[in-house]
Amino acid sequence: MATPHARAVVDLEAIAHNTALFAGRTTAQVMAVVKADGFGHGAVRVATTALASGATWLGVTTTAEALHLRAGGVSAPILSWMHSPDEDFGEALLAEIDLSVSSSDHLRAVAASAARLGTTAAVHLKADTGLHRNGARPEEWRELVELAAALETAGYVRVRGVWSHLVNGTDPAAGTLRAQIRLFDESVAVARGAGLRPEVRHVANSVATLAAPDTHYEIVRPGIGLYGVEPDPLRVFGLRGAMTLRARLILVKRVPAGSGVSYEHDYVTKRDSTLALVPLGYADGLPWAAAGRAEVSIAGRRYPVAGRIAMDQFVVDLGDDTARAGDEVVVFGPGTEGEPTVAEWAGWAGTVPHEILTGVGPRVARHYAEVPAVEEASRA
Numbered sequence: 001m002a003t004p005h006a007r008a009v010v011d012l013e014a015i016a017h018n019t020a021l022f023a024g025r026t027t028a029q030v031m032a033v034v035k036a037d038g039f040g041h042g043a044v045r046v047a048t049t050a051l052a053s054g055a056t057w058l059g060v061t062t063t064a065e066a067l068h069l070r071a072g073g074v075s076a077p078i079l080s081w082m083h084s085p086d087e088d089f090g091e092a093l094l095a096e097i098d099l100s101v102s103s104s105d106h107l108r109a110v111a112a113s114a115a116r117l118g119t120t121a122a123v124h125l126k127a128d129t130g131l132h133r134n135g136a137r138p139e140e141w142r143e144l145v146e147l148a149a150a151l152e153t154a155g156y157v158r159v160r161g162v163w164s165h166l167v168n169g170t171d172p173a174a175g176t177l178r179a180q181i182r183l184f185d186e187s188v189a190v191a192r193g194a195g196l197r198p199e200v201r202h203v204a205n206s207v208a209t210l211a212a213p214d215t216h217y218e219i220v221r222p223g224i225g226l227y228g229v230e231p232d233p234l235r236v237f238g239l240r241g242a243m244t245l246r247a248r249l250i251l252v253k254r255v256p257a258g259s260g261v262s263y264e265h266d267y268v269t270k271r272d273s274t275l276a277l278v279p280l281g282y283a284d285g286l287p288w289a290a291a292g293r294a295e296v297s298i299a300g301r302r303y304p305v306a307g308r309i310a311m312d313q314f315v316v317d318l319g320d321d322t323a324r325a326g327d328e329v330v331v332f333g334p335g336t337e338g339e340p341t342v343a344e345w346a347g348w349a350g351t352v353p354h355e356i357l358t359g360v361g362p363r364v365a366r367h368y369a370e371v372p373a374v375e376e377a378s379r380a
């Protein structure tokens with residue numbers, strides 16, 4: 001049930017711009033990462049836009065996310081990368097979803113699903129090169145690639161890719177990155193030695209795609225950058241923020257100096273003030289921890305969030321400025337009109353922009369600002 005008073009406007013032109021920016025910085029294919037409902041922007045809309053703007057692959061976490069894209073009419077190659085070995089992979093295989101595999105047990109399960117269906121599973125073997133989450137450890141790798149080679153010969157699997165994920169999302173010069181690349185190259189060599197012929201190798205996330213060209217291989221996997229968040233805090237690559245979170249003020253009132261605002265009265269007005277009520281709270285993804293620092297924009301000016309952010313609402317102190325119920329407040333946006341950005345909200349809350357974007361809750365309806373059709377654009 002969406003609140004009628006707030007919406008997240010997704011600028012598909014920004015997604016298109018950002019995808020093209022990534023594609024323009026590499027000769028590799030671009031796998032647009034649209035997990036977690038396209039980082040909260042709507043997976044199918046983002047996927048379709050990215051595919052029209054230079055991406056050729058899509059990356060998601062679960063097979064359910066991959067099947068959701070297929071149901072939305074997306075026919076491009078999709079890689080799904082997090083499963084339990086006891087999952088039934090049948091539906092994903094019938095939908096031609098590529099599956100990441102991190103262990104021999106997992107590979108046997110995927111092969112068994114393929115055998116039952118009389119099909120061949122396309123898999124990407126994942127090497128743990130140091131992140132120590134998913135992926136096979138170096139000492140498990142030889143067994144995994146030898147099993148994969150045997151199952152490939154038997155016709156149950158086809159090893160399309162070998163891949164890994166990087167430790168450091170922001171510093172491409174870090175020693176861990178160099179060590180990971182070295183271990184990755186060794187892992188690929190062991191796979192080839194076992195007779196595998198992977199067409200694609202991939203490790204690069206957004207920041208590596210922009211800043212570390214030697215990590216590109218055949219595919220890069222940008223996520224956060226597609227949505228317009230600069231992934232390297234020290235550099236500006238020209239990405240455009242795609243989501244603007246807007247709401248309408250639902251009440252404006254005047255209070256005397258010394259008025260405590262919101263739970264526990266953490267905030268007290270220093271002078272007579274105009275307070276405006278915004279109908280969004282932490283249930284809608286605005287972090288409780290951002291109180292005391294957060295700001296929003298009303299009529300092009302920034303004002304502080306006054307006191308605690310509650311589940312469904314927060315208060316803004318307008319000082320002596322005036323506003324009326326129904327006026328628009330911009331919680332965050334691309335920053336082009338002075339409004340706060342997702343990165344600022346993340347800083348205020350002590351978290352990462354990814355958490356702010358994926359946290360925008362189900363009460364906030366997504367609206368789409370379209371990519372202009374070519375004809376319209378040329379007429380304009």
Ligand SMILES: *Cc1c(COP(=O)(O)O)cnc(C)c1O
Binds near residue numbers: 205
């Ligand atoms: C989320 C994710 C990405 C994208 O990373 P960003 O830092 O958001 O660009 C790439 N690969 C994998 C495996 C991921 O889980």
